[in-house]
Amino acid sequence: MSLEHAILGFLTYQPLSGYDLKKFFDESVRHFWSATQSQIYRSLMRMAETGWVEMERIEQDERPDRKVYHITDAGRDELFQWLTTPLDLPAVRNLWLVQVFFAHPLSDDKIFALFKAHADKLRQKLELFRNGVQEVVERCFAEVGSERSRRLWQFTLDYGIAHLEWELQWVENALKDLRHLPFD
Amino acid sequence: MSLEHAILGFLTYQPLSGYDLKKFFDESVRHFWSATQSQIYRSLMRMAETGWVEMERIEQDERPDRKVYHITDAGRDELFQWLTTPLDLPAVRNLWLVQVFFAHPLSDDKIFALFKAHADKLRQKLELFRNGVQEVVERCFAEVGSERSRRLWQFTLDYGIAHLEWELQWVENALKDLRHLPFD
DNA sequence: AGCGACATGTAAGCGGTTACATGATTCT
DNA sequence: AGAATCATGTAACCGCTTACATGTCGCT
Numbered sequence: 189m190s191l192e193h194a195i196l197g198f199l200t201y202q203p204l205s206g207y208d209l210k211k212f213f214d215e216s217v218r219h220f221w222s223a224t225q226s227q228i229y230r231s232l233m234r235m236a237e238t239g240w241v242e243m244e245r246i247e248q249d250e251r252p253d254r255k256v257y258h259i260t261d262a263g264r265d266e267l268f269q270w271l272t273t274p275l276d277l278p279a280v281r282n283l284w285l286v287q288v289f290f291a292h293p294l295s296d297d298k299i300f301a302l303f304k305a306h307a308d309k310l311r312q313k314l315e316l317f318r319n320g321v322q323e324v325v326e327r328c329f330a331e332v333g334s335e336r337s338r339r340l341w342q343f344t345l346d347y348g349i350a351h352l353e354w355e356l357q358w359v360e361n362a363l364k365d366l367r368h369l370p371f372d
Numbered sequence: 373m374s375l376e377h378a379i380l381g382f383l384t385y386q387p388l389s390g391y392d393l394k395k396f397f398d399e400s401v402r403h404f405w406s407a408t409q410s411q412i413y414r415s416l417m418r419m420a421e422t423g424w425v426e427m428e429r430i431e432q433d434e435r436p437d438r439k440v441y442h443i444t445d446a447g448r449d450e451l452f453q454w455l456t457t458p459l460d461l462p463a464v465r466n467l468w469l470v471q472v473f474f475a476h477p478l479s480d481d482k483i484f485a486l487f488k489a490h491a492d493k494l495r496q497k498l499e500l501f502r503n504g505v506q507e508v509v510e511r512c513f514a515e516v517g518s519e520r521s522r523r524l525w526q527f528t529l530d531y532g533i534a535h536l537e538w539e540l541q542w543v544e545n546a547l548k549d550l551r552h553l554p555f556d
Numbered sequence: 557a558g559c560g561a562c563a564t565g566t567a568a569g570c571g572g573t574t575a576c577a578t579g580a581t582t583c584t
Numbered sequence: 585a586g587a588a589t590c591a592t593g594t595a596a597c598c599g600c601t602t603a604c605a606t607g608t609c610g611c612t
Contacts, residue, residue, distance in 0.1 A: 190467050191571080197474030207591050220469040224573060229593060251580070252591040264477075271475055272482055274489035275467055277497055283374050283459055285404040285528045290381030291455055292521040293448075298456055299524075305458035313461055335554040337476045340483075343546060344469045354538045362527060370519040375599080391563050408601060413565060435608065436563040 191223055192231050196240060196259055196267040201332055203244070203258035206232055216328055216341070219321065219348050232257055240266055296369055303363050310356040317352060321345055375407055376415050380424060380443055380451040385516055387428070387442035390416055400512055400525070403505065403532050416441055424450055480553055487547050494540040501536060505529055 198204060198212050206229045213223045232255075235241045240263035246254040259267075284306055291299050325345055329338040382388060382396050390413045397407045416439075419425045424447030430438040443451075468490055475483050509529055513522040 189571085190470060194470050194474070197470070200474070200477060205591075206593090217470065217473055220464045220466040220473075222463055222465075222572095226574090226593075226595095227572065248591095252578095254591070267474070268477065271471055271478055271486070274486070274493070275471065277493050278465075278467065279406055280404045280532070281406075281462075282404040283462065285531060286374060286378050286381070286401065287455055287459065288524055289401055289404075289528050290378070290384070290451070291524050292518060293384060293452065294455055302455070302458070309458070309461050334476060334556050336556050339553055340472055340475050344473050347469060347542065347546075348464070350542055351538075354535075358531065358534055362531075369523055372518050372520050373599085389563075390565090406600095410565075410567095410602085411600065432563095436606095438563070 190221075191227060192235055192240070193267060193270045194221060194223070195228070195231055195235065196263050196270075199241060199257060199259040199263070200267065203256045205254045205256050207254075215324060217344075219317070220344060235263070239263075296366075299369065300363070300366055303359055303366060307356060307359045307363065310352055310359065314349070314352040314356060317349055321348070374405075375411060376419055376424070377451060377454045378405060378407070379412070379415055379419065380447050380454075383425060383441060383443040383447070384451065387440045389438045389440050391438075399508060401528075403501070404528060419447070423447075480550075483553065484547070484550055487543055487550060491540060491543045491547065494536055494543065498533070498536040498540060501533055505532070 194213075194217065195209060198209060204212065206225070209228050209232075210223070210225050213221070213228070232241065232243075236243055236257070240260060241257040242260055244256050244258070246256055248254060287302055291302060294302070322345065325338065325341045328341060329335075378397075378401065379393060382393060388396065390409070393412050393416075394407070394409045397405070397412070416425065416427075420427050420441070424444060425441040426444055428440050428442070430440055432438060471486055475486060478486070506529065509522065509525045512525060513519075
């Protein structure tokens with residue numbers, strides 16, 4: 189159960205409400221792990237039952253109460269154990285490759301378009317990524333101030349960019365090889 | 373609904389039973405799209421209702437009946453339309469990056485081990501891939517005999533290998549950069 | 557006698573998404 | 585007047601996984 193470990197991860201920095209957590213997800217790990225608000229609230233309740241977090245209700249004037257969760261020792265242990273347990277490689281699920289695999293009934297033009305469209309989307313995302321995400325790491329660093337964390341976050345960013353660059357290059361290369369498809 | 377389109381894809385070559393389809397999934401597209409037996413049977417029933425496939429019951433002596441499905445014109449249209457509709461890039465879900473992102477409470481050794489274990493798994497999978505999968509394409513080609521398909525299948529294979537090679541290289545490179553992590 | 561291949565399906569559960577629901581405050 | 589922010593949650597659904605269920609044939 190991975191989402192719960194990500195939540196534990198955030199709570200090592202500071203106690204947070206469900207609402208806060210949603211923002212943290214969206215602003216930091218969204219590019220490799222997303223979570224919806226309803227998922228987060230349900231997880232927090234389960235985690236409180238399990239004893240990994242504890243809730244403190246904070247009343248506010250003329251606003252809904254905040255339910256702030258902080259990590260317990262049990263939670264810290266669980267996180268530590270998860271972080272030191274190597275994960276199996278996840279099963280790949282790549283729909284675009286399914287399209288390529290079954291593209292034989294299409295005309296050459298349409299197969300070309302399939303690759304071209306994919307390359308375009310990758311290029312677009314890469315641009316967004318390059319422009320928007322470095323700033324995120326810096327902002328998080330400013331809040332938390334841990335240089336050790338900053339380095340690790342930088343890794344996840346670099347991975348994201350390098351991955352997109354690699355895939356874009358692969359698809360563009362494939363486009364060249366696509367000129368002479370046999371017709372049977 | 374992607375599984376159903378993959379099933380339609382297989383049925384363009386020949387009519388198949390659920391049992392056959394499970395084998396085809398396991399022997400060809402498993403490295404980028406897997407399906408369980410129960411999923412396949414349920415999908416076939418839904419697709420028959422929708423009118424994308426039609427079932428023919430074939431009685432066998434002293435064996436369970438085979439229910440062989442063949443694709444209809446509506447199914448062919450649906451497949452064609454899906455194949456010519458560009459997909460959005462899927463949201464990335466990379467648990468290993470979550471571990472990296474939250475690894476700051478770990479010792480340097482343990483962080484190193486996190487990367488090392490990942491590299492080892494990648495190396496292992498790459499070896500399996502290189503040894504086992506080329507043969508699959510050739511065997512499928514022998515059965516179907518379409519040179520056009522063979523080329524497209526080769527693309528999906530090449531993608532898989534190149535992807536693993538890239539990721540392995542990235543992680544190994546990161547391992548080098550990991551020597552001097554600050555401690556705050 | 558036991559296992560794997562052949563062949564069909566059902567049932568329960570899990571993680572995740574989407575939509576629904578409420579209600580005050582502040583900014584434009 | 586309307587949108588965004590703050591803040592909580594529920595309910596329905598969807599794709600997928602795992603486990604259960606049944607039964608024959610052929611090989612070792």
